[in-house]
Every structure is written in C-alpha cells, then in structure tokens.
Amino acid sequence: MISIGQAAERSGVAIETIRYYEREGIVPKPDRTASGRRTYSESDVARLRFVRRCRELGLPIPGAKSLLGLTDGSQKSCPTAQTIASKHLKNVQDKMADLKSMESALIEMIRLCDDNDDECPILNHLQSEREES
Amino acid sequence: MISIGQAAERSGVAIETIRYYEREGIVPKPDRTASGRRTYSESDVARLRFVRRCRELGLPIPGAKSLLGLTDGSQKSCPTAQTIASKHLKNVQDKMADLKSMESALIEMIRLCDDNDDECPILNHLQSEREES
DNA sequence: TATGCATCCTGTAGCCACTACAGGATCAAG
DNA sequence: CTTGATCCTGTAGTGGCTACAGGATGCATA
Numbered sequence: 001m002i003s004i005g006q007a008a009e010r011s012g013v014a015i016e017t018i019r020y021y022e023r024e025g026i027v028p029k030p031d032r033t034a035s036g037r038r039t040y041s042e043s044d045v046a047r048l049r050f051v052r053r054c055r056e057l058g059l060p061i062p063g064a065k066s067l068l069g070l071t072d073g074s075q076k077s078c079p080t081a082q083t084i085a086s087k088h089l090k091n092v093q094d095k096m097a098d099l100k101s102m103e104s105a106l107i108e109m110i111r112l113c114d115d116n117d118d119e120c121p122i123l124n125h126l127q128s129e130r131e132e133s
Numbered sequence: 134m135i136s137i138g139q140a141a142e143r144s145g146v147a148i149e150t151i152r153y154y155e156r157e158g159i160v161p162k163p164d165r166t167a168s169g170r171r172t173y174s175e176s177d178v179a180r181l182r183f184v185r186r187c188r189e190l191g192l193p194i195p196g197a198k199s200l201l202g203l204t205d206g207s208q209k210s211c212p213t214a215q216t217i218a219s220k221h222l223k224n225v226q227d228k229m230a231d232l233k234s235m236e237s238a239l240i241e242m243i244r245l246c247d248d249n250d251d252e253c254p255i256l257n258h259l260q261s262e263r264e265e266s
Numbered sequence: 267t268a269t270g271c272a273t274c275c276t277g278t279a280g281c282c283a284c285t286a287c288a289g290g291a292t293c294a295a296g
Numbered sequence: 297c298t299t300g301a302t303c304c305t306g307t308a309g310t311g312g313c314t315a316c317a318g319g320a321t322g323c324a325t326a
Contacts, residue, residue, distance in 0.1 A: 003273080003274080004273090004274075005272095005273065005274080014313085014314080015273095015274090016313075016314060016315080017312085017313065017314085019275095019276095020312075020313060020314090024312090035274090035275095035320080035321060035322085036274085036275065036320090036321090037273090037274060037275075037321080037322090038274085038275090046260065049260075050259050050260055053258075053259045054259060055312085056235075057235050057238055057239060058231075058232070058235045060311080060312090061311075061312070067255070067256065067259065070253070070256060071256050071260060078246055078253035078254075078255070078256075079246075081246070081253050081255040081256055082243055082246045082255065085239055085242055085243050085246075085255055086243055088239065089236065089239040089240065089243065092232050092235050092236050092239065093236060095232055096229060096232045096233065096236065098191075099191070099225050099228055099229045099232070100229065102189075102190050102191045102225050103222065103225050103226060103229065105190055106190060106218055106221065106222040106225065107222065109218055110215055110218050110219055110222065113211055113212075113214070113215045113218075120203070120211035120214050121211075122200070122211070122214040122215065122218055123200065123203060123204050123211075123214055125186075126183050126186045126187060126200065127179065127182075127183055127204060136302075136303080137302090137303075138301095138302065138303080147284085147285085148302095148303090149284075149285060149286080150283085150284065150285085152304095152305095153283075153284060153285090157283090168291080168292060168293085168303090168304095169291090169292090169303085169304065170292080170293090170302090170303060170304075171303085171304090188283085193282080193283090194282080194283070
C-alpha cells in the first residue's frame with residue numbers, strides 16, 4: 001500500500017488528477033490510513049495507468065470509464081471495446097480533417113504574405129465579404 | 134442599424150456568442166436603442182465575421198483579437214499577422230501529429246480485435262505494464 | 267523533544283470558448 | 297389588447313483538469 005504521491009509517480013497521473021478521478025467516480029475510492037490519507041494498491045495503480053492510456057489516446061472520460069468497467073475479466077468485452085474504440089477513431093479522424101483544412105488555409109495565407117507588397121493578404125482574407133468556398 | 138438577431142444571422146456568430154464577445158472586450162460595445170437593445174452597423178457585422186473566420190481557423194480568442202486590432206489600416210500589419218498565423222500553424226500541426234499517433238494506435242488495436250479469439254487486445258494494450266514505445 | 271520540511275487533506279476557483287437557461291422587458295402584428 | 301417573437305441581464309454548466317488557500321500529518325534531524 002503506497003501513498004498518493006507514489007501512486008502518481010507510478011501511474012503517471014498527477015496527484016490532483018487522481019483526486020479528481022476519485023471525486024468523479026472514474027476510479028474507486030481507495031482505502032485510507034487511520035489519519036485519513038489515501039493508500040493505493042497495485043491494482044489501483046493499474047487502473048490509474050489504464051485511464052491515463054485512454055486519455056493519451058484522446059478518449060473522453062466516459063469512454064475511459066466504460067473501458068475500465070470491461071476489465072473485470074470476460075473476453076466478451078472485445079466487441080464492446082472495439083465499438084468504443086471505433087467511435088473514438090472516427091472522432092479523431094474528423095478532428096484531423098478539420099485541422100487539415102485549417103492548416104491548408106493558414107499555409108496559403110502565409111505564403112501569400114511573402115509575395116505581398118500591398119495590403120496584408122491575411123487580413124484581407126479574414127475581412128472579405130464572401131463566404132469561403 | 135440592425136438588431137442582434139440580424140447581426141447574428143449575417144455574421145454567422147450566435148447571439149449569445151456576440152454578447153460574450155462584447156463582455157470579453159473582443160468586439161466594441163455597440164450602440165443601443167432608447168429601450169436598451171443593441172444595434173449593429175455594417176462594420177460591427179464585419180468585425181463579427183472576422184472573428185468567426187479566425188475561430189474557424191482554430192485561432193484562439195487572443196490571437197483573433199490581435200488580428201482584429203491590426204485591421205485599422207496600415208499595411209505594416211502584415212509581418213505581425215504573419216507571425217500570429219505562423220505560430221498558430223505550428224500549434225495546428227502539433228495537434229495533427231498528436232491525433233495522427235492516436236489514430237495509428239487505435240487502428241492497430243481495432244485491427245487486432247478482428248484476428249482475436251482469446252483476450253481483448255484493446256484492454257490488454259491499455260492494461261499492460263510496460264510504457265508504450 | 268523540538269523543529270522544520272515534505273507530503274497530505276478539503277474545498278474552492280480558474281482555465282477556454284462558449285452554451286443554456288431563468289426570469290423578465292419590449293416590440294410588431296392582428 | 298393579446299399573442300408570440302425577440303430582446304435584456306445574470307448566472308451556471310460544459311470537459312478535464314490545474315492551482316491555489318489554509319490547515320493537518322509524517323518523518324528525519326539536531
């Protein structure tokens with residue numbers, strides 16, 4: 001049984017974030033010492049690491065919570081996990097597409113600036129009346 | 134001089150968002166009618182549209198505010214605008230790189246699921262002890 | 267045993283950029 | 297005169313933390 005500080009170090013989840021996850025019911029409440037300090041077992045740490053990995057993949061907290069709930073053993077969890085991951089994958093790809101079009105527009109505006117010797121093409125673009133194509 | 138509803142429609146910025154921009158000092162306070170209703174000129178609408186375009190490019194509000202501040206005429210604004218845009222472009226590209234690696238990891242996990250007939254590879258991956266490469 | 271510093275506790279507020287009300291005033295049309 | 301659309305202010309909620317304030321506890325050293 002280790003302290004919250006050690007659990008933070010071993011899981012890669014910040015102390016304040018651990019307490020946040022506890023408040024939000026994402027991970028179960030840990031045991032406490034007589035004086036009220038939280039103590040964490042290895043499986044508590046594993047759960048925290050699990051949530052961190054989910055978050056690194058960009059999975060929202062409810063998704064992470066759902067996946068964590070599947071880790072109670074059964075192999076029937078696979079289709080469920082796959083569904084969650086697939087939905088998230090689509091979100092990720094949609095976001096990438098958004099960013100891609102932002103990137104193109106920015107690159108174009110910046111490039112125009114280099115050829116420019118009159119008005120600023122960036123400001124012109126942003127000020128123009130027409131809606132973008 | 135038009136109402137906030139019409140300004141919203143013509144600028145593409147939601148009414149509540151317009152009021153928010155005003156509170157935050159992103160756009161100047163518009164005139165009011167005798168009864169206290171906001172009235173917007175064409176240039177007010179142009180400013181709102183400008184901020185919307187910035188936001189569509191993912192520019193944070195302070196950046197949008199800076200760019201809007203440059204639209205007071207001078208062509209010397211170009212290098213400044215280019216700097217703001219370039220910094221933002223880098224942020225966009227960093228975010229895309231993050232999403233790209235999330236995407237790869239998700240695709241791999243989902244693919245493994247299809248070949249799977251034992252434990253769920255997604256949960257295995259998220260639960261594993263080792264740090265990812 | 268005293269002291270000092272690290273670590274922990276709870277509770278609250280802040281971040282970003284909105285969005286969504288509640289509860290009321292005003293306007294325009296029939 | 298009533299109805300319904302639109303407007304007003306002010307406040308709270310979203311997600312996922314992060315950053316305190318103000319205090320209690322634990323551990324090592326003098």
